[in-house]
Amino acid sequence: MIIAIFIALSVLLLNNKKRPEQQKAQVRTPVLEVIRIEKQDVQLSVNSYGVVEPKYKAEVVSEVIGSVNYISPDFAVGKFVSKGDLLARLDDSDYHADLAQAEASLAQAQAKLKEEIARGKVAKKTLRDVSPNKKTALGLREPQRKQEEANVKFAKAGVERAKRNLAKTEIRAPFDALVKMKNINMGSYLTQGKLIGELYGTETAEIRLPITPNSFSYLDLNRLDSRKLNIEAQYGDIQINHWAAKLVRNEGIIDKDNRMIYLIAEVDDPYNLKSPLDKSSNKSITSQSSSSQSLSLPVLQFGTFVTTTIQGKKVKDVIKLPRHVVRSEQVIVVDSQNKTQTRQVNVVRSDNENAYVIGGLEDGEFVSLIRSDSLIDGTEVKTVMSQSYTPEIAPLMAAEPKVVNAGESP
The missing domain is CATH 2.40.420.20 (conserved putative lor/sdh protein from methanococcus maripaludis s2 fold)
Known part of the structure; x- marks a missing residue:
């Protein structure tokens, strides 16, 4: 009975309970x-960098043997030399003697040739008087004349060789250059092929600029050669110098070690030796640099680290x-x-x-x-x-x- 009453009251309460109001779900807008x-x-651009190197280098070697009896004061590390300047001279007394012997041999050969030509004329006259119908080359002494002509040519070649060897005792600069290294002293005995020194050509400097293959695709390949560049190098914390350069070629391969493509840029007259404001080419690096700085002509020394920006597509x-x-x-x-x-x-x-x-x-x-x-x-x-x-x-x-x-x- 009690349970029935409890159930009835529960049902009554549930039926009389106020139901909560239903609200629409709100959608939040992101x-x-x-x-x-x-x-x-x-305008796409590519940054790159490189080290300044000479376009031309030369290892100067001795082409003849002999002892050094003269060294030019300009043949010293850091000095500038011009094409044809005398760097050093070897003892040439033996080479003068060789030339004299060669000239004497030539004179003898020429005399014998003249003698043989005269004999040929006599033989020709004799055959004409004795047997005019039996003229042979041997009878006219033509083989003997040709042999003497060959001897003259051989002697002339000997004279030319002796002159060349004599000229090689004077060691001269092959182009306008900076002396990078000197390897001889007074009295040094040089054998053929002995290294005398190393020269860096000063007419043109060269810079290898590494470019990633991805950056290389930003460049206009049809206008790559002869494109003008601005090369920069910073000295200290403030001073920045600029030089005009130009792209001359692409090396055409991807380096197998670092996966870079290299472009080659050139700078003309990096040491300002051809500048009309500086006529003296026979200066050391120090004096040349100070002179150029005073004239606002910065010197681009070999070995300088430089940066540049290449205009692309x-x-x-x-x-x-x-x-x-x-x-x-x-x-x-x-x-x-x-x-x-x-x-x-x-x-x-x-x-x-x-x-x-x-x-x-x-x-x-x-x-x-x-x-x-x-x-x-x-x-x-x-x-x-x-x-x-x-x-x-x-x-x-x-x-x-x-x-x-x-x-x-x-």
């Missing part, structure tokens, strides 16, 4: 930070975007109805922070700076303009290549 894109024309309608918003060359666009769309773009190049793309987007469209896997095409969103990102594009420059040897981590 909020995306966006930027308004702007297309711009961009000009690309139209480039759009700058934060790198993280481009995935698999796709971006999220918010259309005029505040709905999302996925667009395919073409990445021209990228750096640590930004990606530079072309195609797939139009001026004035809004690109989301937020990427989320939950955003599908057609999702309705709210937008907020970004205040921290600017779409303006500075001149695009590839980072300086880091030369890495095989087996090392870049």
